[in-house]
């Protein structure tokens with residue numbers, strides 16, 4: 001891939017993505033991170049207005065993690081996602097209009113109104129689905145990787161999961177199988193410090209989730225999940241390893257969610273100062289934007305342009321969702337079986 | 342009952358029962374995900390951690406299989422755990438410990454031990470949480486000898502049956518419909534129990550028996566009001582326990598009314614309604630029937646996200662009214 005031309009540092013001193021991607025690709029990445037952020041804000045706003053029901057888990061603050069991991073993936077590669085999965089879905093290539101339509105329960109949504117936020121998926125861009133079950137996606141990713149290996153495809157599979165999921169049996173069983181069979185799968189733990197109200201210190205016996213990797217004889221890599229370049233670099237390495245038939249990697253992406261766990265969170269388990277610190281000093285979009293400017297990849301006008309384009313995209317997507325038709329009750333039992341009974 | 346009675350929500354009633362159980366018996370403690378400072382996903386444990394401390398209101402990691410197993414192990418060795426599943430759907434992750442261990446340990450060991458564990462399962466649809474957070478899996482556990490499975494429908498019963506469950510020497514599984522948590526009703530202060538295995542007649546009637554469970558009891562009572570105005574006199578039986586099932590109360594009621602409608606939220610086929618129907622078909626009440634038995638249960642589909650579809654998935658009051666009318670008018 002082309003290299004960033006402008007910038008104050010050069011060569012090996014440049015952060016990874018500036019060596020790996022063209023300026024246009026780097027601006028695209030910023031565009032997508034904004035798209036995730038504004039999508040989440042739009043979903044939150046629609047929920048407050050009563051246009052979306054149920055609950056949802058927002059990934060605001062974790063955009064670099066979703067984006068960085070997906071940067072080296074092709075459309076043929078696959079992911080399994082989590083309840084906090086809107087960002088993964090967008091980063092992998094889904095259209096925000098069809099996502100909003102799903103959240104609004106419409107037939108034009110990715111799951112035809114049956115799934116909602118917690119089951120958002122876009123199989124056409126390789127997203128096998130968010131999951132309402134903590135840890136539910138890990139073994140499925142291993143199965144998808146088994147398919148990839150058996151069919152001798154180049155495909156790799158990424159399984160996103162949270163820190164909380166590392167205490168489910170499924171995590172341990174999945175990592176072990178992926179390792180013994182050397183499958184092309186990348187386990188990405190988005191460690192945002194808490195599983196609902198329970199901090200990793202209270203829930204997990206090891207200091208880092210990546211420490212678990214040694215028990216399953218695979219590399220365990222820790223990255224600053226709010227630093228796009230670091231995340232992307234780790235993903236590149238793991239993808240290379242997986243495509244070369246060398247087996248799985250566990251990446252731990254340390255990050256933070258700005259919002260509460262879901263729509264019903266009194267936030268009693270973390271301090272205002274902690275939240276404030278992450279929001280003002282470690283916002284992944286702010287960090288990336290500043291860096292892009294420093295390296296001369298974008299100027300203020302360029303940033304404004306992206307923001308405006310994203311604003312319009314989100315507004316159009318919400319309009320599409322609003323005006324789409326609802327499913328008919330007569331079709332309630334559709335999609336339960338492949339051939340209707 | 343002589344104890345003073347006040348209005349409490351269903352969730353408050355459960356919380357009060359757990360507090361009383363912990364005050365009375367050092368061995369009782371609570372375990373579950375986010376039941377401490379968070380107060381539980383549905384605020385059922387609320388501030389109990391402040392009263393009883395983190396040693397007795399224990400936050401577990403997200404480990405349902407392990408957590409359920411720890412509760413079983415503690416119970417079999419002398420403690421009295423009350424284990425909260427964050428959603429009943431996650432029972433599926435713990436089935437091994439519930440079905441193979443808790444339910445069978447006493448039997449396999451020839452009666453040498455008992456397993457006095459209580460497990461609580463927030464269940465049911467109506468919250469927009471879609472297919473993996475809305476199920477009614479009580480019939481799954483109802484199929485397992487060794488377990489007792491209850492579905493209290495009122496705050497009064499929620500408290501009394503929980504206290505009965507804690508006192509019970511065997512594993513008791515409590516299915517609590519999420520939409521009931523905020524429902525208020527009279528609850529006596531202090532300690533009392535409501536027996537496990539006894540149905541309750543919520544409304545006397547002559548023309549038709551509706552056997553309902555959990556939230557469907559309230560929908561059946563609503564329907565009965567409307568039907569009364571039309572001259573249809575409905576008897577509503579709240580089953581309360583599905584294992585062991587109080588079939589005698591149902592049999593007696595059907596002998597009186599000669600018609601049976603079963604209403605429950607779990608998937609219609611192979612569920613609670615089938616068992617109730619069979620109990621009648623196998624008893625002398627069968628000869629009293631003036632019409633075929635009718636079941637109203639959940640649709641044969643996962644719970645959808647779209648709110649209109651979701652509503653259509655489980656019996657609603659108009660569905661009950663229509664089924665009752667058809668039954669009584671001989672259209673069924």
Ligand SMILES: Cc1ncc(C[n+]2csc(CCOP(=O)(O)OP(=O)(O)O)c2C)c(N)n1
Nearest residue numbers: 084132133134162163164165194195196431
């Ligand atoms: C098997 C299972 N147990 C519990 C839950 C309830 N629950 C949903 S998300 C969550 C916390 C998950 O924490 P983590 O894996 O760290 O992901 P995060 O929410 O932080 O992104 C819990 C307890 C669930 N959905 N599935």
Ligand SMILES: [Mg+2]
Nearest residue numbers: 162163194195
């Ligand atoms: Mg987390």
